Amino acid sequence: MTRLALQNAVADYGEGRVLGPLSLALAPGERVALVGRSGAGKSTLLSVMYDQWRDRGAALMPQELGLVPTLSVFHNVYMGRLDRHPWWRNLLTLMRPRRRDVEEISALLERLGIDDKRWAPSGELSGGQRQRVAAARVIHQGGGLLLADEPVSALDGPLSEVILTALTEAYPTVVLAMHDVELALHYCTRVIGIRDGSIAVDEPSQRLSAHDLLTLY
Known part of the structure; x- marks a missing residue:
């Protein structure tokens, strides 16, 4: 940079x-x-x-976090790289995530202490848990x-x-x-x-x- x-x-x-x-x-x-x-x-x-x-x-982690409440923690983190993949792969991931993506995101969630919520809708999480998901998403995004x-x-x-x-x-x-x-x-x-x-x-x-x-x- x-x-x-x-x-x-x-x-x-x-x-x-x-x-x-x-x-x-x-x-x-x-x-x-x-x-x-x-x-x-x-x-x-x-x-x-x-x-x-x-x-x-530049990547932004806003104060309001911008998570999608109905999507799982995994899918919210995956969204950090939506623009790197074709639309059809993103659509398939919504229905059946690839093992490589699951393993990579799970490792990140484990580091942040929230891997046990990997498949929970983000709207069901506490404020601190949502903040960790947003942090995981922006780390996954990179830049x-x-x-x-x-x-x-x-x-x-x-x-x-x-x-x-x-x-x-x-x-x-x-x-x-x-x-x-x-x-x-x-x-x-x-x-x-x-x-x-x-x-x-x-x-x-x-x-x-x-x-x-x-x-x-």
Whole structure:
């Protein structure tokens, strides 16, 4: 992946400006945390990034997850690669999954601690379980850049670490919108603090502490 940049990016909601103008650049291999209070503009910034970079291999894990409730966990994860297969193979997989796909996805679900729900409809799962399914889907999708909006907000400490480790190992370059600044500092190499739609902090993680970021909240 080559260097990615936003230049004077803005976003409006109705007649109001909710983001920017702001500029930033991502270097290949960076793991970036977007932190700040709810409504500061983190999700909007991720959406702008995805709109700009989706044709350059960006994958998105949205906060609303986007799972299909009536489909099984397996099929929701399989959907991460729908565009890589012809329509007829996807249709056949809906009715009779191929062994190779089942084995690959089962291994991923096992790593995330949810393989026992492989054939359960995603609509029957808890919030934390659905979040793990969405994480599995975006890992299965793959690509050069992951944009994830609060990927572990419904998970406890140990599971949060399992998911964040899996996500950051699956993609060479990562941008995570997060509320937990301790996790942000641990898993990311750079922290961008958003306040009122603007960049208030942009520093390497090693130069920051959780206390340094309290002014954003």
